Amino acid sequence: MADFEVPVLNEYPIIPKVKEGVMAHSSPFIAAEKFQTPLGYPGELPDNWKEVAIDKMGELLGKYRSLQVFLDICVHCGACTDKCHYYLGTSDAKNMPVARQELLRKVYRRYFTFAGKYFPKLVGAIDLSKEVLDDWYSYFHQCSQCRRCSVFCPYGIDTAEISMAAREILDTVGKGQKYCNEIIGKVFVVGNNLGLPEPALRDTLEGLEEEVEEDTGVKVRFPLDEKGAEVLLVTPSADFFAEPHVDGLIGYGKVFHEAGVSWTVSSKASEAANFGMFIGSYENMRRVALRIREAAEELGVKRIIFGECGHAWRVAYSFLNTLAGPFDFLDPKYPVPQHICEFTNNLIKENKLRLNKEENDHMKLTFHDSCNVARGAGMGNVEGGQFTIPREIIKACCNYFYDMPKDTIHDATFCCGGGGGLLTDDLMELRVKGAQPRMEALKRVTEDHGVTNLAAICAICKSQFAKTLPYYGFTMDQIVSVHQLVSNAIVLKGSEQEAELDGAAE
Amino acid sequence: MTLVTTLYVGLFYAATIILVIGIALRIKKYAQAPAPLKIPTMPAPRTQTGVVMRMFREVVFFESLFRANKWTWLFGWLFHFGLLLVLLRHLRYFTEPVWFWVNWIQPFGKYAAFAMVIGLLGLWGRRFLVDRVRYISTPSDHLILALLVGIGLSGLGMTYVAHTDIVALKSFVLGLMYFSPQPLPADLFLLTHLALVALLMIIFPISKLMHAPGVFFSPTRNQTDSSRERRHVTPWAQPVEAVQSGKR
Numbered sequence: 215m216a217d218f219e220v221p222v223l224n225e226y227p228i229i230p231k232v233k234e235g236v237m238a239h240s241s242p243f244i245a246a247e248k249f250q251t252p253l254g255y256p257g258e259l260p261d262n263w264k265e266v267a268i269d270k271m272g273e274l275l276g277k278y279r280s281l282q283v284f285l286d287i288c289v290h291c292g293a294c295t296d297k298c299h300y301y302l303g304t305s306d307a308k309n310m311p312v313a314r315q316e317l318l319r320k321v322y323r324r325y326f327t328f329a330g331k332y333f334p335k336l337v338g339a340i341d342l343s344k345e346v347l348d349d350w351y352s353y354f355h356q357c358s359q360c361r362r363c364s365v366f367c368p369y370g371i372d373t374a375e376i377s378m379a380a381r382e383i384l385d386t387v388g389k390g391q392k393y394c395n396e397i398i399g400k401v402f403v404v405g406n407n408l409g410l411p412e413p414a415l416r417d418t419l420e421g422l423e424e425e426v427e428e429d430t431g432v433k434v435r436f437p438l439d440e441k442g443a444e445v446l447l448v449t450p451s452a453d454f455f456a457e458p459h460v461d462g463l464i465g466y467g468k469v470f471h472e473a474g475v476s477w478t479v480s481s482k483a484s485e486a487a488n489f490g491m492f493i494g495s496y497e498n499m500r501r502v503a504l505r506i507r508e509a510a511e512e513l514g515v516k517r518i519i520f521g522e523c524g525h526a527w528r529v530a531y532s533f534l535n536t537l538a539g540p541f542d543f544l545d546p547k548y549p550v551p552q553h554i555c556e557f558t559n560n561l562i563k564e565n566k567l568r569l570n571k572e573e574n575d576h577m578k579l580t581f582h583d584s585c586n587v588a589r590g591a592g593m594g595n596v597e598g599g600q601f602t603i604p605r606e607i608i609k610a611c612c613n614y615f616y617d618m619p620k621d622t623i624h625d626a627t628f629c630c631g632g633g634g635g636l637l638t639d640d641l642m643e644l645r646v647k648g649a650q651p652r653m654e655a656l657k658r659v660t661e662d663h664g665v666t667n668l669a670a671i672c673a674i675c676k677s678q679f680a681k682t683l684p685y686y687g688f689t690m691d692q693i694v695s696v697h698q699l700v701s702n703a704i705v706l707k708g709s710e711q712e713a714e715l716d717g718a719a720e
Numbered sequence: 721m722t723l724v725t726t727l728y729v730g731l732f733y734a735a736t737i738i739l740v741i742g743i744a745l746r747i748k749k750y751a752q753a754p755a756p757l758k759i760p761t762m763p764a765p766r767t768q769t770g771v772v773m774r775m776f777r778e779v780v781f782f783e784s785l786f787r788a789n790k791w792t793w794l795f796g797w798l799f800h801f802g803l804l805l806v807l808l809r810h811l812r813y814f815t816e817p818v819w820f821w822v823n824w825i826q827p828f829g830k831y832a833a834f835a836m837v838i839g840l841l842g843l844w845g846r847r848f849l850v851d852r853v854r855y856i857s858t859p860s861d862h863l864i865l866a867l868l869v870g871i872g873l874s875g876l877g878m879t880y881v882a883h884t885d886i887v888a889l890k891s892f893v894l895g896l897m898y899f900s901p902q903p904l905p906a907d908l909f910l911l912t913h914l915a916l917v918a919l920l921m922i923i924f925p926i927s928k929l930m931h932a933p934g935v936f937f938s939p940t941r942n943q944t945d946s947s948r949e950r951r952h953v954t955p956w957a958q959p960v961e962a963v964q965s966g967k968r
C-alpha cells in the first residue's frame with residue numbers, strides 16, 4: 215500500500231527516540247512561476263536571494279511581535295519536544311517544535327543578535343545558505359500550524375507563527391509551495407479552492423435539493439447567489455462535492471429550512487478556507503477574506519455563518535473582523551461571523567429542532583477536535599465553547615458518544631496530520647505518519663467502547679482521515695461530518711420520517 | 721582602595737548599566753513590535769482580568785510547563801522559586817535598616833539556595849539524559865547552567881564553608897549604591913560569587929534569560945479572546961487596507 219513504513223499503533227503512546235534526518239527527503243512540489251506571480255512572488259531564486267531573505271526576516275520581525283519575542287525567548291527547556299504529531303509519527307529530530315523553530319532562529323541569531331554575530335558557535339547561530347533554505351522548505355512544510363506546542367510552552371511560543379514567517383520568506387525568494395499557491399490563485403480567479411465555477415455549483419446545489427426531497431418528501435432549498443437572503447453561508451468547497459463533506463452541507467440546509475431562516479451560498483465567496491494564513495501572507499489572507507465581505511454586501515445579507523472548516527474558522531473567528539471589518543452593515547444581534555455549530559446548537563437548546571437519535575444508532579461516535587478550532591478560535595462566546603458545542607450537538611443527535619483519551623482532545627487535541635497547507639498527495643508519507651497519534655487515540659476508544667465513527671468539523675480533517683484511516687486498518691467511511699449526524703437525526707416538519715414516527719406513536 | 725576593590729566597583733557599575741539599558745532596549749523592541757492579529761492560544765480568557773490571571777498562573781505556577789512535563793516543571797519551579805527567595809534574602813545587603821519582611825525570609829532563603837542548586841542540577845541532568853533535550857541543547861545552554869550553579873555553590877560556600885566578612889561586604893554594597901566605594905573583603909568564595917553574578921548581569925540582555933521579561937509580551941498568552949466583539953487593528957496593516965479598499 216505504501217512505499218514507506220506505516221507507524222504502529224501502540225496500546226499506550228510511546229515517545230520515540232530522536233532520529234536525525236529520517237524525514238529530510240519530505241518536500242512538497244515547488245510552485246512554478248505561473249502560481250507565484252498572481253500572489254506577488256518571484257518565480258525563481260533571485261541572484262541576491264540571501265539579501266532578500268534576510269531583509270524579509272528583518273521586515274517581519276518589525277511587523278510581528280510574536281516572531282520577535284518567540285525567536286528571542288526560547289530557553290530550550292524541551293517542554294514541546296514530544297508534543298508535535300509529526301515528531302511522534304516520524305521521530306525526526308527536526309520535527310520537535312523547538313528544533314523546527316531553531317532552523318529559523320539560528321539564522322535570526324546570526325544576523326540580528328549580538329551573541330550570534332560575535333559568538334555564533336556558542337549560541338548555535340549559522341549563516342544562511344542554500345542548504346539551510348532547503349531545510350526550511352522541507353521542515354516548515356512538516357508543520358501543520360496546529361499550535362499544540364504553544365499550549366505546552368511556558369512562554370506560549372507558537373511554532374505556527376514561526377513557520378508562517380518562514381514560508382513568507384521562502385515565497386519572497388521564489389520558493390513557494392505549489393499546493394497552497396495554486397489554490398490561492400484559484401480562489402482569486404474562480405472563487406474557491408477546488409476551482410468549481412458558478413454553473414457547477416448551481417448544478418450541485420440543485421442536485422442536493424432533489425436528493426433531499428427524494429429522501430424526506432420535503433423541498434429543502436439550497437440557494438446560490440440569492441439577494442436579500444438573511445444568511446450568507448461560507449463553507450469549504452469540499453462541502454459541494456465529496457463525501458462525507460456534502461452530507462454536512464445537506465445538514466446545514468435542513469437546519470436552515472427547519473429554522474425558517476433564508477440563506478444563500480455565494481459563488482464569489484464559495485470557499486471558507488483561507489490559505490493566505492498557511493503561507494503567512496497578511497496581504498493574501500486579507501485579499502481572500504475581503505471576498506466574503508464583498509459577497510455579503512452585494513447580496514445584502516444580515517448575517518454570515520461559516521460551515522465546518524477548521525482553519526477557516528480560525529481566520530473567521532479571530533481575524534475576519536480585523537482583515538475585512540468593520541461589519542456594521544450586518545445585524546448587530548449576531549456575532550460576526552457565526553459558526554454553523556453555534557447556530558444549530560442554539561436551535562437545539564431552544565427546542566426548535568426535532569431530532570431522532572435512533573437514526574444514528576448504527577454508529578458509536580467520538581469527536582475529533584480540529585486543531586485550529588480548538589486552539590485558534592472559539593464558539594458560543596464562552597471559554598471552551600468550541601469543545602462543548604459540537605459535543606452537545608452530537609449528543610443531541612446520537613445515543614452513543616465516547617471521548618478519546620483526555621490528553622488527545624480539547625486544547626490538547628492532535629492535528630489530523632494534513633492541516634496548514636499539507637493536504638497534498640506529494641506529502642502522503644508525512645500525512646500518514648502525522649496521523650499516527652490521532653489513530654492511536656481512535657484505536658483506544660474503538661477497543662474500549664466499540665466506537666465505529668469519528669466526527670469532525672473541518673474539511674481538511676475529513677479529507678485527511680478519509681485518506682489515512684485505511685493505512686491504519688480502519689475504513690475511509692468511518693469519518694463523518696457533525697452536520698451529517700444532524701442531517702440523519704433531524705425530523706423535518708411534513709416529512710415522511712415525521713409521518714412514520716408519529717404514526718408509530720399512535 | 722585595593723586593586724580588587726577598584727576592579728569590582730568598576731565591574732558592578734558596568735554590569736548594572738549593561739543590564740538596565742540592555743533590558744530596557746529589548747523591552748522597547750518587544751513593546752514596539754505590533755501584534756497585527758489576535759493570536760491567543762485558545763481557549764483564552766475573555767476579559768483583561770482573565771488575562772492577568774492567566775499570566776499570573778503562568779509566571780507563578782508555570783501552568784503550561786506543568787501540563788507539558790512534570791520533571792522539567794519540578795526542577796524549573798524549584799530553581800526559580802529558590803532563586804526568588806535567595807534574591808529577596810539578599811536585600812538585607814542593600815537596605816539599612818533591613819526591611820522587617822526580609823528578616824522573616826532570611827531562614828527560608830538560606831535553604832532555598834539548596835532548592836535552587838538542586839533544581840539547576842536537575843535541569844542540567846535532563847540536558848544529558850533525555851535524548852530530545854540533549855539534541856536541542858547548545859553550548860550556551862550548558863554554560864548558563866554552569867554559571868548559575870557556580871553562583872549558587874559559591875554562595876552556599878560562604879554560608880556553610882567559609883564565612884566572609886558580611887559586615888564589610890554590606891558596606892561595600894551600600895558604598896556602591898551611594899557612590900562612595902568601600903573596600904571589598906578579598907576572599908575566594910565572595911570574589912567568585914560576585915564575578916559570576918556580574919557576568920550573569922552582562923549576558924542577561926543578550927541571552928535567552930530575556931524569557932523573564934519576554935513572557936509578558938507573548939501574544940499567545942497576553943491577549944483576550946474578543947476578536948468578534950472588538951475590531952483589532954494595527955497601524956502597519958492600514959496601508960494594505962487603503963490599497964485594497966481602493967480596488968473594491
